[in-house]
Amino acid sequence: MSTTVHSAATFFQSSESEPMNPTQTVPAAARAGAKPLLSLTGVSKTFGSVQALRDLDVAIAPGEFVTIVGPSGCGKSTLFNIVAGLEEPDAGGRLDFLGRECKARDLLGQVSFMPQRDLLLPWRTVIDNAILAVEMEGMRRADARRMALDMLPEFGLAGFENQYPHQLSGGMRQRVALMRTFMFKRDLLLLDEPFGALDALTRTMMQRWLLDVWQKHRRTILFITHDVDEALFLGDRVLAMSARPGRVKLELTVDLPRPRRPDIVTSPDFIERKRILLDAIEEESMKSFMSTQGRPA
Ligand SMILES: Nc1ncnc2c1ncn2[C@@H]1O[C@H](COP(=O)(O)OP(=O)(O)O)[C@@H](O)[C@H]1O
Numbered sequence: 001m002s003t004t005v006h007s008a009a010t011f012f013q014s015s016e017s018e019p020m021n022p023t024q025t026v027p028a029a030a031r032a033g034a035k036p037l038l039s040l041t042g043v044s045k046t047f048g049s050v051q052a053l054r055d056l057d058v059a060i061a062p063g064e065f066v067t068i069v070g071p072s073g074c075g076k077s078t079l080f081n082i083v084a085g086l087e088e089p090d091a092g093g094r095l096d097f098l099g100r101e102c103k104a105r106d107l108l109g110q111v112s113f114m115p116q117r118d119l120l121l122p123w124r125t126v127i128d129n130a131i132l133a134v135e136m137e138g139m140r141r142a143d144a145r146r147m148a149l150d151m152l153p154e155f156g157l158a159g160f161e162n163q164y165p166h167q168l169s170g171g172m173r174q175r176v177a178l179m180r181t182f183m184f185k186r187d188l189l190l191l192d193e194p195f196g197a198l199d200a201l202t203r204t205m206m207q208r209w210l211l212d213v214w215q216k217h218r219r220t221i222l223f224i225t226h227d228v229d230e231a232l233f234l235g236d237r238v239l240a241m242s243a244r245p246g247r248v249k250l251e252l253t254v255d256l257p258r259p260r261r262p263d264i265v266t267s268p269d270f271i272e273r274k275r276i277l278l279d280a281i282e283e284e285s286m287k288s289f290m291s292t293q294g295r296p297a
């Protein structure tokens, strides 16, 4: 059986590239013993009368790809806003980043963040949208453009640098937004449902491509999705959140081999984990649904 996996380059370019070496990534077991890059301990967040998060405990090891699933409104984006430094949690919880206790605001600019609705600026070209974050950080536009031009092929955007967002497909627009996030080089990347609006086929392509990019760039990724298959296919670990107030209800280690072949989704190991995850999520989704419908008498 061949273990060759086509890299990002072979998805979007005609050239063949080196097959990936599965030993390139740090094994999940080794990462599990590593000191966390980020940890949240007993973190809660309340907006007026709504408690979005309650006593959340999360620890992310360097180089890990952690996916987060949970019912709508359970506080996933709130968690990202805290880690991105845009919201302070309630008093009493604790955040640690790079081995130091910190406030959420200390994390501002320390992580790469692709929000749930990362709109491209319609009046900017592909390249100028991609450089937005580094330009705002102070990089000279000419230097930023040069750096972005080099990255375009990897993101499947070679030759599209002068196009405007409305001239691109949905998948391409998402890759521009992802490229902007990757260009802002930080150890931790937060991706909030980046493929949520894509059709199934494009989504599958993007997942495989993202894994290739991740393995090459060696970044730590926290990835929110509502798709259980996506969570398992991508993640070293899946965190399933409870209905609001959100907390980690189930933590599932996905010790499936990497690189992940597309047909892994039909393997018994994958399906077994999917069943566990679906059970956990269905229960929480029902709670979430009932709370929006009013409780039964
Ligand atoms: N800035 C805010 N002000 C008031 N309520 C908010 C704010 N942000 C989020 N919420 C509320 O917190 C809850 C969790 O929201 P969110 O984190 O967006 O959920 P998810 O991303 O899991 O769908 C929701 O009830 C939402 O309405």
Ligand SMILES: [Mg+2]
Pocket (backbone or CB within 6 Å): 076, 077, 078, 116
């Ligand atoms: Mg959200």
